[in-house]
Amino acid sequence: MTTRKIFLNESEKPTHWYNIVADMPNKPQxxxxxxxxxxxxxxxxxxxxxxxxxxxxxxxxxxxxxxxQVQDIYDIWRPSPLYRARGLEKLLDAPVKxxxxxEGVSPSGSHKPNTAVAQAYYNKQEGVKKIITETGAGxxxxxxxxxxxQFDLKCEVYMVRxxxxxxxxRKIMMNTFGADVYPSPSDRTQAGRxxxxxxxxxxxxxxxxxxxxxxxxxxxxxxxxxxxxxxNHVLLHQTVIGQEAEKQLEMAGDYPDIIIAPLGGGSxxxxxxFPFIGKNITEGKKTRCxxxxxxxxxxxxxxxxxxxxxxxxxxxxxxxxxTLGHNFRPAAIHAGGLRYHGxxxxxxxxxxxxxxxxxxxxxxxxxxAGIQFARSEGIIAAPEATHAVAQVIRxxxxxxxxxxxxxxxxxxxxxxxxxxxxxEDYFAGVLSDxxxxxxxxxxxxxxxxxxxx
Amino acid sequence: MTTRKIFLNESEKPTHWYNIVADMPNKPQxxxxxxxxxxxxxxxxxxxxxxxxxxxxxxxxxxxxxxxQVQDIYDIWRPSPLYRARGLEKLLDAPVKxxxxxEGVSPSGSHKPNTAVAQAYYNKQEGVKKIITETGAGxxxxxxxxxxxQFDLKCEVYMVRxxxxxxxxRKIMMNTFGADVYPSPSDRTQAGRxxxxxxxxxxxxxxxxxxxxxxxxxxxxxxxxxxxxxxNHVLLHQTVIGQEAEKQLEMAGDYPDIIIAPLGGGSxxxxxxFPFIGKNITEGKKTRCxxxxxxxxxxxxxxxxxxxxxxxxxxxxxxxxxTLGHNFRPAAIHAGGLRYHGxxxxxxxxxxxxxxxxxxxxxxxxxxAGIQFARSEGIIAAPEATHAVAQVIRxxxxxxxxxxxxxxxxxxxxxxxxxxxxxEDYFAGVLSDxxxxxxxxxxxxxxxxxxxx
Numbered sequence: 008m009t010t011r012k013i014f015l016n017e018s019e020k021p022t023h024w025y026n027i028v029a030d031m032p033n034k035p036q037x038x039x040x041x042x043x044x045x046x047x048x049x050x051x052x053x054x055x056x057x058x059x060x061x062x063x064x065x066x067x068x069x070x071x072x073x074x075x076q077v078q079d080i081y082d083i084w085r086p087s088p089l090y091r092a093r094g095l096e097k098l099l100d101a102p103v104k105x106x107x108x109x110e111g112v113s114p115s116g117s118h119k120p121n122t123a124v125a126q127a128y129y130n131k132q133e134g135v136k137k138i139i140t141e142t143g144a145g146x147x148x149x150x151x152x153x154x155x156x157q158f159d160l161k162c163e164v165y166m167v168r169x170x171x172x173x174x175x176x177r178k179i180m181m182n183t184f185g186a187d188v189y190p191s192p193s194d195r196t197q198a199g200r201x202x203x204x205x206x207x208x209x210x211x212x213x214x215x216x217x218x219x220x221x222x223x224x225x226x227x228x229x230x231x232x233x234x235x236x237x238x239n240h241v242l243l244h245q246t247v248i249g250q251e252a253e254k255q256l257e258m259a260g261d262y263p264d265i266i267i268a269p270l271g272g273g274s275x276x277x278x279x280x281f282p283f284i285g286k287n288i289t290e291g292k293k294t295r296c297x298x299x300x301x302x303x304x305x306x307x308x309x310x311x312x313x314x315x316x317x318x319x320x321x322x323x324x325x326x327x328x329x330t331l332g333h334n335f336r337p338a339a340i341h342a343g344g345l346r347y348h349g350x351x352x353x354x355x356x357x358x359x360x361x362x363x364x365x366x367x368x369x370x371x372x373x374x375x376a377g378i379q380f381a382r383s384e385g386i387i388a389a390p391e392a393t394h395a396v397a398q399v400i401r402x403x404x405x406x407x408x409x410x411x412x413x414x415x416x417x418x419x420x421x422x423x424x425x426x427x428x429x430x431e432d433y434f435a436g437v438l439s440d441x442x443x444x445x446x447x448x449x450x451x452x453x454x455x456x457x458x459x460x
Numbered sequence: 461m462t463t464r465k466i467f468l469n470e471s472e473k474p475t476h477w478y479n480i481v482a483d484m485p486n487k488p489q490x491x492x493x494x495x496x497x498x499x500x501x502x503x504x505x506x507x508x509x510x511x512x513x514x515x516x517x518x519x520x521x522x523x524x525x526x527x528x529q530v531q532d533i534y535d536i537w538r539p540s541p542l543y544r545a546r547g548l549e550k551l552l553d554a555p556v557k558x559x560x561x562x563e564g565v566s567p568s569g570s571h572k573p574n575t576a577v578a579q580a581y582y583n584k585q586e587g588v589k590k591i592i593t594e595t596g597a598g599x600x601x602x603x604x605x606x607x608x609x610q611f612d613l614k615c616e617v618y619m620v621r622x623x624x625x626x627x628x629x630r631k632i633m634m635n636t637f638g639a640d641v642y643p644s645p646s647d648r649t650q651a652g653r654x655x656x657x658x659x660x661x662x663x664x665x666x667x668x669x670x671x672x673x674x675x676x677x678x679x680x681x682x683x684x685x686x687x688x689x690x691x692n693h694v695l696l697h698q699t700v701i702g703q704e705a706e707k708q709l710e711m712a713g714d715y716p717d718i719i720i721a722p723l724g725g726g727s728x729x730x731x732x733x734f735p736f737i738g739k740n741i742t743e744g745k746k747t748r749c750x751x752x753x754x755x756x757x758x759x760x761x762x763x764x765x766x767x768x769x770x771x772x773x774x775x776x777x778x779x780x781x782x783t784l785g786h787n788f789r790p791a792a793i794h795a796g797g798l799r800y801h802g803x804x805x806x807x808x809x810x811x812x813x814x815x816x817x818x819x820x821x822x823x824x825x826x827x828x829a830g831i832q833f834a835r836s837e838g839i840i841a842a843p844e845a846t847h848a849v850a851q852v853i854r855x856x857x858x859x860x861x862x863x864x865x866x867x868x869x870x871x872x873x874x875x876x877x878x879x880x881x882x883x884e885d886y887f888a889g890v891l892s893d894x895x896x897x898x899x900x901x902x903x904x905x906x907x908x909x910x911x912x913x
Contacts, residue, residue, distance in 0.1 A: 011535040014467045082464040083547075083838045094536075112565065114838030116877065156835040176629075176880035183834045183883055381636050382609040385536045385567030424569065424877035427629035430636055 011093055013255040015086040021250040022073060024125075024243045027281045027353060029069035030288045033360055035239070035352045038324035039314060044460040047324040054225045055232045059129035063240035071243065073125075080124045080157050084113045085247065089255035090419070094383035095399075101407035104261060105399060107419040108252050108279060109386065115180070117389065117421030118275050119150030119235055122244035126233050127154035136229040137161035141191065141216030144170050144344050145177025146389070146421060147235030152186035162186035165193065165219045168211035176425045191216040198222050198320040212336050213347055214319030221322045236272025237317060237326075237351045245278025252416060253282055263294050263416035265402055269394040270298035270307065270365070271344060273351030279418040281353075284362055297364045297402075298354065299394040301373075303341040303441040306331045306350050307358055307365035309448055315349055315455050325458060328355040332451040338441045342429040343370050343390035348451075366398055369440040373397045374433040377423070389421040390429045464546055466708040468539040474703040475526060477578075477696045480734045480806060482522035483741045486813055488692075488805045491777035492767060497913040500777040507678045508685045512582035516693035524696065526578075533577045533610050537566045538700065542708035543872070547836035548849075554856035555865045557714060560848075560872040561705050561732060562839065568633070570842065570874030571728050572603030572688055575697035579686050580607035589682040590614035594644065594669030597623050597797050598630025599842070599874060600688030605639035615639035618646065618672045621664035629878045644669035651675050651773040665789050666800055667772030674775045689725025690770060690779075690804045698731025705869060706735055716747050716869035718855055722847040723751035723760065723818070724797060726804030732871040734806075737815055749816045750855075751807065752847040754826075756794040756894040759784045759803050760811055760818035762901055768802055768908050778911060781808040785904040791894045795882040796823050796843035801904075819851055822893040826850045827886040830876070842874040843882045 028034060037046035049061045056064070063071060073081075092105035099105075110118035130138055138160055142148030148164040155162035164186050171178060171190035178188045191211045192199035198218035202209050209215075217234070224232035234241060256262060266283055268276040280296040287294055300307050306329045315330040317323035330349040337346050350358070357363045370390075377393035379400070380386065388396060395417040406413045423430065432438050481487060490499035502514045509517070516524060526534075545558035552558075563571035583591055591613055595601030601617040608615035617639050624631060624643035631641045644664045645652035651671035655662050662668075670687070677685035687694060709715060719736055721729040733749040740747055753760050759782045768783040770776035783802040790799050803811070810816045823843075830846035832853070833839065841849060848870040859866045876883065885891050 010470050012470065014469075016467075017463055017465065114840075153838055157838075175884065176877070179880040179884045179887070180840060180877075182887055183831055183840055183880075185835055378636055382638055385606055385610075387567075387633060387636055422877075424629070424633075424875075425880075427632040427636075427878075431628065431632045434632070434635055 011091055013089040013258055015251060015254060017082045019254065020078060020081060020086050021247050023070035024073060025246040025250060025282050025285060026066055026069055026071060026243055027285055028067050028239065030285045031356065032288065033356060035356045036327040038326050039460060041316070041321060041325050041458065055221060057129045057133040057135060057231055059132060060126060060240045063243055064238060074128060077125050077128050086251045087112050087248070089252055091259070092384055095380060098379060098383045099400065099403045101403035102410065102412045103403045103406050104414045106256065106261070106416045108248055109419045110248065111386065111419065111422035114153045115146065115149035116424065117146045117150065118245060118248060118278055119147050120153055121247055121278065122235065122241045122274065123150040123154035124157065125244045127158045127160055130231050131158040131160055134229065135160065135231045137163060138231055138233045139163045139220045139224040140233045140235065141165045141213060141220045143167050143213045143346060145174055145425065148186065148188065149177060149180045149184065150235065151233055152181040152184035155186065156184045163223065164188045165191040165216040167191055167213060167216050168209065173428060174425065180425070191219050193219060195219070196222040212319060214333055217318035218320030218322050221318065236274040236347070237349070239353060241274050242277035242281065242351055242353055245274045246281050248278035248418065249280060249282035252279060256416065261414050264413045265415045266294055266296045266417065267299060267395045267398045267402070267415065268418040269345055269391045269420060270300050270350060270354065271391065272347045273354035275418055275420045277351065277354060279416070280363065284357065287362065295364060297366055297398060299366050299368050299398045301337065301341060301343055301345050301394065302367040302369045302443060304331065304337040304346055305367040305443050306348065308367045309443055311452060312355060312359055313455055314459055317349065326352050328352050329358060330455065331448065332453060332455045335451040340439055340441055341370065342432055342438055343373055343393065345391050345394065368394050368397050370438055371440050374430065374438065376400050386419065387423045388419060389423040389426055392420045395419070464544055466542040466711055468704060468707060470535045472707065473531060473534060473539050474700050476523035477526060478699040478703060478735050478738060479519055479522055479524060479696055480738055481520050481692065483738045484809065485741065486809060488809045489780040491779050492913055494769070494774060494778050494911065508674060510582045510586040510588060510684055512585060513579060513693045516696055517691060527581060530578050530581050539704045540565050542705055544712070545837055548833060551832060551836045552853065552856045554860035555863065556856045556859050557867045558852060559709065559714070559869045561701055562872045563701065564839065564872065564875035567606045568599065568602035569877065570599045570603065571698060571701060571731055572600050573606055574700055574731065575688065575694045575727065576603040576607035577610065578697045580611045580613055583684050584611040584613055587682065588613065588684045590616060591684055591686045592616045592673045592677040593686045593688065594618045594666060594673045596620050596666045596799060598627055598878065601639065601641065602630060602633045602637065603688065604686055605634040605637035608639065609637045616676065617641045618644040618669040620644055620666060620669050621662065626881060627878065633878070644672050646672060648672070649675040665772060667786055670771035671773030671775050674771065689727040689800070692806060694727050695730035695734065695804055695806055698727045699734050701731035701871065702733060702735035705732060709869065714867050717866045718868045719747055719749045719870065720752060720848045720851045720868065721871040722798055722844045722873060723753050723803060723807065724844065725800045726807035728871055728873045730804065730807060732869070733816065737810065740815065750851060751816055751818045752821050752851045753818060754790065754794060754796055754798050754847065755820040755822045755896060757784065757790040757799055758820040758896050759801065761820045762896055764905060765808060765812055766908055767912055770802065779805050781805050782811060783908065784901065785906060785908045788904040793892055793894055794823065795885055795891055796826060796847065798844050798847065821847050821850050823891055824893050827883065827891065829853050839872065840876045841872060842876040842879055845873045848872070
């Protein structure tokens, strides 16, 4: 019997976040003011974010120190365990070593608190009293609710209506951590009222909920907005995952040939891969980093690299990214999260420069992989996380076919205890795959082209 | 900043289960055949349990070696972390050090897999093909479903009807691990049909579900029954918790003055406390061990020490235990699990001999404590586990009043991610406390007195 789990002590946690911008051969293009089409400056963002985060958003420093108070909260669950997937390896019987970071040990059950805690800290430092955000399936809202409780901040969450109705447990988790939760679209904001006027039964979308949260945040001086993915500073905070993984793999005497993570906005993928992509660039390592997106929301594999809004109402700056258009919504049949219309600026630029790979995965393959993983490893994965497992299985089968030995690392970004409805639908046979067409893309991108500088 | 979590390596796991029977000053009285009122022999239990477990049930050996294959599965989540509750300590501002074992890291999210894996192993060893069990809120069924998946055994679960209807996520978790789940009472057994004839809308009870599972198990040679608490071998398997805690506390330079755990059947309480009670008996240590039961199911504090059945239909042997009568069911308003009518034979004997203490706790105090714990420690506790937190808070306040320094250890036996409905009811104000009366007891015990030898 050999070890399944590799732990680090709290004192071995990374001391700095890693900023990949410093190492990128092509720096990301700047966000633009949608009216002037000129780059947005820090002062434009000041009503929305605290200056500590804005500085990180635009920083080119390679390392940014993690404050002590953030580290102290990280200690609740970090360093997260690195697992050797012995059960899955046995099942697959392929010439692969499979490792995964398990971020489901966090208070909200996903990787999201890595940035939520940092964001709450910088807001608190600057005298903010209340943080307002949106949440889709609820992972991000729960994480921010927890983080705000640690710093005695108020927290207000706009939750996509259909999730609010279908996932009451997530709402109650946020309440338990002390947050107020409203279904979006709501009648509390102009953005929400506009949507409700057109469609009083609207199910909502992440883009709409972002618009509502931003609108509320800018109304009061002591309030700020917070985003759970996409932005540079969010991806930055997640890099503790990859840095820990590197140390843990070193303890096991390994280094990954392949890294795999799901991609919604990009923070989960960035968290585990960026420190290794940095080594690819600066030390000539050759780790393949593969982002897995759902076939029904395929911005990386079928979207275009364009300037687009981050939200539906157009409150955000224009961001240069692979996008399906800010009005895009995945087909109703899609169950597994990762619904955001665009990919983060950093991940988009890396893909454009062929420094990462992207794969679109159908949902039935994902759930099938999730069940194999649950039975062999004992962890019921969040539907999002099953995308990574499905790709791991593909890579293992490929290695078997080729007869090559591979070391695979992936991010098990969260557990699925609060997402069992999706598994139920899978067992009941009501889920199906969805083929995204050229026409979907045309209609999705529509007027976005007119936004280009 | 000082450490929050204390981990052990997999190689530091306990090598043996600890059998408190060896150290008990008064050995437990034997289970009796209800017809003959004579002690039950191993052969009487053979149609129900595999011989490996029956031997453990009657063993007087102090230590029983943990098989390698069980240890290998334990490695998926064991050793579980010991937490220093720095957040809760700060909140309470009392002269106490608070530590807790967190068993929520297991595949099913509670301490239950500690015995489920062992039971599945011994069944597999003896050629059993299918294990049949009951589950109330679903914790035990999920644990056994996971364990059976590890040993390629079929698993069939009778789930108390009201939980089956109200907690669909638990059912789907069991399905995900590969188990078949039926609501109880069902029309698959005579015990179930009898209940349904009297009350077609019956919500079910743990006692009924046990009867159904036993009835199904004895029908086929290759099937066996499995119980998730109460029995000696179940409590035995849980002692890995307390043994790990002792090592982890030693690393922190501490030894507990007080140990606290919830008590339903007794396995959770036994798991963390028995190794320390052993030291109380053999080494003159003075750790107070406090079992916390719900005020609406107060067998330890208001029940009587009598011979009683373990199930509703009377299929089990008569067990000498503190009981409210095998037909007892807690008031409908009770939300927090721990609903079993009796306490395990070992815990009952220890209480009778004043080697442990018992406290009954009202549910509003428990949920209030659970919310304080969630916000300060970042863990949303299972409603059962909040009973321990509430008592910890009482002890901390007592220590503050007395000005005495105490070290408290408790068992955070599981997370509440799949139990958020109970928190929702608490927030909605629909829960209330319940006062158990002398009359409740009289009616509950009723004809039980006639069963005595």
